Amino acid sequence: MTKISGAEIIVKSLIEENVKHAFGYPGGAVIPLMDAIYAEKKLNFILTRHEQGAAHAADGYARATGEVGVCIATSGPGATNLVTGIATANMDSIPMVAITGQVKSVLIGNDAFQEADIVGITRPITKHNYLVKNISTLASTLKEAFHVARTGRPGPVLVDVPVDVQLAKDEFKYPKDVNMRGYKPTYVGHSKQIEKIAQAIENSKRPVLYIGGGVILSGASKELAKLARMTDIPVTMTMMGLGAFPGDDPLSLGMLGMHGTAYANHAIQESDLLIAVGARFDDRVTGRVDTFAPDAKVVHIDIDPSSVSKNVRVDLPVIGDARLVLKELLTFVKKPDIAEWHKKIKKWKNELPLKYKDDDVLRPQFIIETLERLTRDKNVIITTEVGQNQMWSAQYFCFREPRTWLSSGGLGTMGFGFPAAIGAQVGKPECLVIDIAGDGSIQMNIQEMATAVLNKLPVKIVILNNGYLGMVRQWQELFYDRRYAFTTLSDGGDSYCPDFVKLAESYGAAGIRVKRKDEVESAIKKAIGIDGPVMIDFIIQREENVFPMVPAGESISNMLHGLA
Amino acid sequence: MANFILSVLVENKFGVLARVSGLFSARGFNITSLAVGETEDPEISRMTIVVDADERILEQVKKQLHKLIDTIKVLDLTGKETVERELLLVKVNADKTSVREKIIKVADTTGAKIVDIGKKTITIEEAGDEHRIKALIELLKPYGIIEMARTGKVALSSDK
Known part of the structure; x- marks a missing residue:
């Protein structure tokens, strides 16, 4: 067998893993790898303008397609620039493989030029990571990396490859199987436990399905819809779960939690059976934990045993893949008698709908509702940044399909949405991809305008421009006596800093104000009509707030409803 | 809070100790002691971890340890029939002949081993369960303990 370089082994391994696109940025310690990618026609490499952009783009690609996202960076600063993107993927269980170059093996530990202990740095923010010390283990390590990234509860895996390993030569043999004695995720749920869930459903009077991102990751939307319709149980979703169940279905309660709908939160609080599927009882969902769903028997279906009873005591856990467990549950389940419960929920829905002031003022909720109405007949993917823009989007855009809503949930990463939109557009060229941003967040990865323009990725950016870091300003307004400490981004006058229209134009994109x-x-x-990236700068009501709102650390029964 | 003994089998690879200790620090779990060494299979190490926790935290510790890719098995030895040992080396002040004799007597009566006698100090080795180690330390304290090293507990389940 002929010997090839480590760099070529990496590229061949990526091809074996069916990787079609990779996002990254070159540098001294990945020149051999970049050279090998350059020679491979089957692998499309997208050059971003910052490694963070590459990581988020790989993440957005993974969220939109369900495939493993791949990003590549050089040693030292290149690798450390990936960190926020890796941590973002880790918190949201997104399958990703990050490949970093490392200084020569003999220099490791010497404080060499552009050396960083990226394996040490990313240990707590990856599902697993590797330093490849010898070319003989390179292919098997990559095989393991992809396996770990996409199986079980997915997550990012980093593989650090010293430059001499990239240059060394070996035969290429890609292993067919992975056998890791310490890693064997449980997919099939315990049948006895699943039968007990069916029993609990049958006996319940006020059940609620509480759906998280795990349902999307496991592809369980169909099974979930069947279960909801068979049992008539109302469905609420976490921010990560949006799209897992159609938002306009009569059984949908929309999002729950800090900025969830009032009817979702009330339903949770009064439920006698809470069925959590692929959700992890995050503090933004539960509010004050000891007041959360006080009367409910809690069922938790999750693939990660460490999620069970971490924050909220679970009465009936089932460890397994959401799709497989729901599928089995469907064979046991019977419809409970919950007509009274639906009456109550209907009353809440009528009395406490999401609402905003309908006047002549340009308000963000109206923009998102209009955007939703005008894109309903299209395959649309929405990404967001973090803050008010994200919450208004979660509340007012109706998601009907999984993988159409890409947003940084766990880590809450500003600057995520735009590069994620680029990654989504690469993976789903047929879709209309829109990043809903704030004027603060968009500036965190604005450099990727060049990536969108030069790669002809017609991503639309909707900026809800209020000249503030709006969510923090909202907290300051409500809880800090309107002291807007360092959250003002503009002088409030007629000039713009930056002028997003001119900025878009300077990149060769279209700008609309x-x-x-x-x-x-x-x-x-x-904007939809333009075949290219467009930035729309909506100058919105400056001090519009996101309501309802549960103040941090309070019970989700205690919602602020605002003035609207 | 109480002490629980976990016996964790992990891949004998570089960085595994960092993963385990990093997990404890990142999640705010308390380690009382941690001892690592190779097992009968050179590819596997055994970590004996004594954790200071309550039942709920212990459950999380076990699950989080298990979640690490390099973890093969997590055994909770708490409340089980086990054999537990810890090794202690203790250097005691012994600059007077009268004191020397007393210390040697302590070692003799407790069954501890004298492993080094210097001009001014005596170093004693003791292997045993926690009770035995603590008892010896208490007996030697009045003479002035100069230095002390403990391995932390190692344990195996008993076959009784």
Whole structure:
């Protein structure tokens, strides 16, 4: 067998793993790898303008397609620039493989030029990571990395490859199987436990399905919809779970938690049976834990045993893959008698809907509702940044399909949405990909405009521009006596800093500014009509707030509803 | 809070200790002692970890340890029939002949081993369960303990 270089082994391994696109940035310690990628026609490499952009793009690609996202960076600063992106993927259980170059093996530990202990740095923010010390283990390590990333509860895996390993030569033999004695995820749930869930459902009077991102990751949306319809149990979703169940279904309660709907939170609090599927009882969902769902028997279906009873005591746990467990549950389940419960929920829905002031002022909720209405007939993927833009999008955009809502949930990473949109667009060229951003967040990875333009990725960016770091400003308004400490991004006058229209144009993209409510529809239509990246700068009501809101650390029964 | 003994079989690879200790620090779990060494299979190490926790935290510790890819098995030895040993080396002040004799007597009566006698100090070795180690330390304290090293507990389940 002929010997090939380590760099070529990496590329061949990526091809074996069916990787079609990789995102990254070159540097001294990955020149051999970049050279090998350059020679491989089957692998499309997207050059970003910052390694963080590459990591988020790989993440967005993974979220949109369900495939493993791949990002590549050089040693030292290249690798450390991936860190936020890796941590983002880790918190949201997104399958990703990050490959970093490392200084020569003999220099490791010497504080060499562009050396960073990236395996040490990323140990707590990866599902697993590797330093490849010898070319003989390179292919098997990559095999393991992809296996670990995409199986069980998915997550990011980093593989650090010293430059001399990239240059060394060996035969290429890609292993067929992986056998890791310490890693054997449980997919099939315990049948006895699943039968008990069916029993609990049958006996329940006020059940709620509480759905998290795990349902999307396991591809369990169909099974979930069947279960909900067979049993008539209302469905609420975490922010990560949006899209797992159609938001416009009569059984949908929308999102729960800190900025969830009032009816979802009330339903949780009064439920007698809470069925959590692929969700992890995050503090943004539960509010004050000891007041969460006080009367409910808690069922928890999750693939990760460490998620069970971590925050909230679980009465009936089932460890397994959400899709397989729900599928089995469907064979046992019977419809409970919950007509009274539906009456109550209907009353909450009527009395406490999501609402905002309907006047002549340009408000963000109106923009998102209009955007949703105008894109309903299209395959649309929404990404967001983090803050008010994210919460308004979660509340007012109706998601009907899984993998159409890509947002940084666990880590809450500003600057995620735009590069994630680029990754999503690469993976789903047929889709209309829109990043809903704030004027603060968009500036965190604005450099990726060049990536979008040069790669002809027609991503649309909707900026909800209030000249503030709006969510923090909202907290300051409500809890810090309106002291807007360092959250003001503009001088409030007529000049713009930056002028997003000119900025878009300087990259060769289109820029549109909207200041009035009656211009929203035509601007969105125009943007959709342009075959290229477009930035729409919506100058919105500056001090609009996100409501309902559960103040941090309080019970989710105690919602602030605002003035609207 | 109480002490629980976990016996954890892990891959004998570099970085595994860092993964385990990092897990404890990142999640705020308390380690009382941790001892690592090779097992009968050179590819596997055994970590004996004494954890200071309550039942709920212990459950999380076990699950989080198990979640590590390099962890093969997590055994909770708490409340089980086990054999537990810890090794102690203790250097005691012995600059007067009268004191020397007393210390040697302590060692003799407790069954501890004298492993080094210097001009001014005596070093004693003791292997045993926690009770035995503590008892010896208490007996030697009045003479002035100069230095002390403990391995932390190692344990195996008993076959009784």
